[in-house]
Amino acid sequence: MLSKDQIRILHLLPPAQNDVESPVVCEISVASRSDNPDYEALSYAWDDRAPLTIQVSGSEVKVTPRLYNALRQLRLRDRVRNLWIDQLCINQWDLEEKALQVQLMRSTYTRCSRCLVWLGMPPAGVTAADAQNAFDIIRYLAAVSSAEVMQSVPLPSALADDRPAFDRAMKALRAVAHGHNPWWNRVWTVQEVALPDEVLLVFGNATLPWDIIVTAIHTWTIRGIPWRLGQWLSKEQRHYLSELMVHSIWVNVAKKRYDNPLETLNRWRFRLATDLRDKAFALFGLFPAGSLPRSEECRYDIPIADVFSCMTVEMIVNERGLRPLVGNPRLEAYKATPGIPRWAIDLSAWPDHDLDWFYQCYGYDVYDADKGLEPLDVDAVSACVSEKTLKLKGVRIGSVKCVQEGIRGFRRGWSEDISLKETMQKWLDTVEGKVTAAVVPDPYPAGYSRLEAFARLMLGDVIRDGNQVPEDREVDKYFPNVWALMDSRDVDSDVHLTVHGMLANQALVITQTGLIGSALIDTELGDEVWVFRGGKVPFTLRPRDSGNGAEYDFVGKCYIQGIMQGEAFANNSSSQTISEQTVIIH
Template sequence: MATKSRFYAAHRPVGRQVRVLDLLPGNPGDNVRCEIRVIDLDGDGQYDALSYVWGDRAEEININVSGDCFPVTRNLHGALTRLRDREKHRTLWIDQICIEQANNDERASQVAMMRDIYRRCSCCAIWLGEINQYKKHITVQDARAVFDFFKFSADAQRGLFSSEMPILFQDTDDGACARAAYAAFAMYGNPWWSRVWTIQEAIIPSSAVFLWGSLALPRAVLFLATEKIRMDQMEYYFTDEFASLRILHTPLLRRVLYPIRGFLHSQDDDGPLALLMRWRHRNATDPRDKVYALLGLVPQSVMSSVEHCSYDASPAIVFEQATIDLIRHEGGLRPFIGSADLAHKTPDLASWAIDFASCNVVGNRQLRWWNHFHRHGEFNACGDRTLDLRTRGDSKQIELTGLRIDEILDVGEVYTVNEDESIYLTQVVQIMRGALRLVEDFRSSHPFRNKYTNGESWKSAYWRTMVGDLLMAEFPVQRVEDQHERFVRDLLGQEYLDDSTGVVVDGGVIDHQVSLKTQNDSHKTPIWNHGENELWESVCGMIPNHAFFITQSGYIGIGPASTQPVDEVWIFHGGKVPFVMRRTDASKAMGRHRTLNLVGDAYVHGIMDGQAMEDNHETRNVILS
């Protein structure tokens, strides 16, 4: 450690300076030797940057840096031996060596310049490790077939269909080996695709090349290939046989297509909120890096509270400051959707803050977050009331202006399903029928409530709530119309709501104890297979992992799975959707200023388009903690 301190002290960057490494020439088997120096980031110094995974620090190998013995991880050592030229030195920027990692002040200042470090580099070398590093049976020939597949796809010319079939798609032993190599190269097979830092490293540089052992593939080739083999583009470039095999191997191919499409979305600037949420499944040793590692893709000053990249601030403080920045940038409360997307795991984190350390997984269908994110813009619960946000003290609490709609009376059962599991028709219908019975029970106990709270029929309010009042095809298509009711009626089968008598079967009142017949798993039909139907997708976005509820005054809605009776429905200024809130013990002592915890966003029928705000009810200031 003393050697390291002397080494860094002798080459201390100040201001906009960074250290770079001159990798000295050598032959295979020679010790790795390099010289370190400081350059002005705004000067004309040339260097390449390295994107890689550190790997296990328990397996370190010593190299020589400016005469000092310096330990690096085995994966970095492998990259240096591959990048080394036999005759001339190569100048590199590598975070593991060029930043004094034990110095929090230096680490923060250097990380804050990461955007410019990668933007200024001549080329970024994306090191995926040795070919057989993670899967021992992969050969160079197998790996070459993977890169040849991407080159073949990128070279395809519009309207000129080649009858050649890449090895990756061949039903041969070589094809099977190539597919195994593809799995080793791609997401789930190679840790480079799982690290949050590698996102901006892959996007920001003007030029980049993927290095896998001795093989190289330009980033431009990989990006172009993924564009041409998209489902909506294949017919212009490839034969029907190629297209059918591409569809057959989609589960394998998407391990690269998914992250590359994410890179392209992030490259086009889909906004800081979507950016941070898109990549929250990526891993970081330090949870604060789930924010810091993406700041290079966010316009400067948008997230001013965290752009200094302090490693002295706790993860909770960083996430709270980042969430406040996102709310202010959005000019609304859409970040609250991210705050409630996953259970919090970061200690001492406010309920309204996004816990970026809580990871989701990439499953077989769109994540719940994206469904809520896309739906959000279709509503305007707050009407013309704009965001009124005030921070309090150390940013643990924020103050908002809002309208309390009602207290939740009853909550239905929740159908819990993971992202990589199928959604089954029987369970969905069971939840929908349970919600129907809650409505029936409420009507039975309120016999004079012949109409829903907004004057429409209970039947209309119910079926529109089941689909969230929207047709969805990943993105919203339109608001539902009267003719779409038949979908819900057909889905429920015999059991449906009659506005005069309650639940009916072919015109007659049914036994209220009717329940779904139990089916064996082998006979269950995954609802997701019917994705061509926007109404199926709408139901899939509203029913699983959500809770149906009814309030004291008869509002019905669908909210977070953790919704409980006595929770409250609120609309806040700047909030396009209602939110389920939970009173804290501190509320009792706060007088008019209630203290609330965020449970999550909700669909509440009859108030999604500003109707509650139009009634001029008295709003109040509340504190969120």
């Protein structure tokens, strides 16, 4: 087993007699990290096809086909190539060594001389020249970025020649884009490309430095597509070129460390891993060391549910608040990780009816529902790290007396063709008592009219921009847009986006005290609204039939109009004590 100061280096030998068809032969050695060994790190996608055989230090070793092809292609004709490759440099069957080496992955990829991103061999119908032409189009976009006059940049051969040559190059580009190349789907590849200073994309014989893509992004997003390229791009070609750019932007966010640990986790939770524990472990190299001390032990000998629940508790401690609970910590029972508590962030899959994480994340700090309560007791939360329950102290606002469903849609492909008018009208009719006995007083408990309360609810009391970021808290001037939206009239796109985010996969709720709000779409009558210490938004809980009135199942975050800025506690004088309870959440 390797020590903390040791690393295995794979020495990839040249092909015998320069025969590219000759067997792949390697040697392997152990080096001390403190000696700063020279090596390149490989980033690639694992696959589950039948393994192929290579020779390592005189023994036959089975590797995945993608790795086999990478090794054949990356062999140098005249010298040994030193590589670090997870599949061969970590004993995958020794869980103790694996945990130790995964803990050190930040060091492994930061210290490599270069990361080689293996995107595979060109598919059938794509030649080596097509692959090179595809990368030359990206180089062209990069060159345009700094040119005073776009037309002064020489056209790449695929654009200078006939249309068929361009289409073949774009077919090659499609093969390396997100949605068509498995490298973009693997969670490990995020930190593998984010940590090294130098990154080189390899597609068959064609290569492209990552810095070229970063420069091309500037052209794509700021300067705009050059005329000739724009004229030739079909709708489909534009789509997968856009996919390549968008997901490269996301990777660059990771390289620049713009996201904190929680944001990193949620940005990349859609990516896949062979071992679900790696959905967390594979991102820890992007966090400041020690952010999640228990989770960063990267233990493969404990259940997946324990990994996710421990990570969630440590995220709460790291944030010193309950923001980790506002996204989609809970999956439906049929797909949830066995044994996981409902409040834990379950990375194994997506909920059927998802909330937009960025909408929830960026809007969280706009609110201050717990204003008037003491800060979160971080030590008490830390004590839950080994438990399957979360103990929080807070105030019960009331129970849910009425539920009216909103727009229901799967995360992928929410249909913008679904008119908001019908849902908004159904919610308004409910608020006004036309379809239910639930009573919402007029004036509303917050001191304004019932109609104003409804308009504020539709906007969440803040207008978002196109990136979901709150941009204007003076929402009263947007009330006419809310009513216009109900009349199917065109309104500002930011208003449309804001309202959609308040209704999609959420339900209208009315409490027994007449407060209105939005909550997760599976909220039920009798669920309770709570405000907890450290929670800038309220949460809904479902009472457990356990004989203990302090035990609940977690339902999710909610928005309740009129208490989002601490109004629930604003009338308490200093001589009064807010009645808090400690609840046990499953």
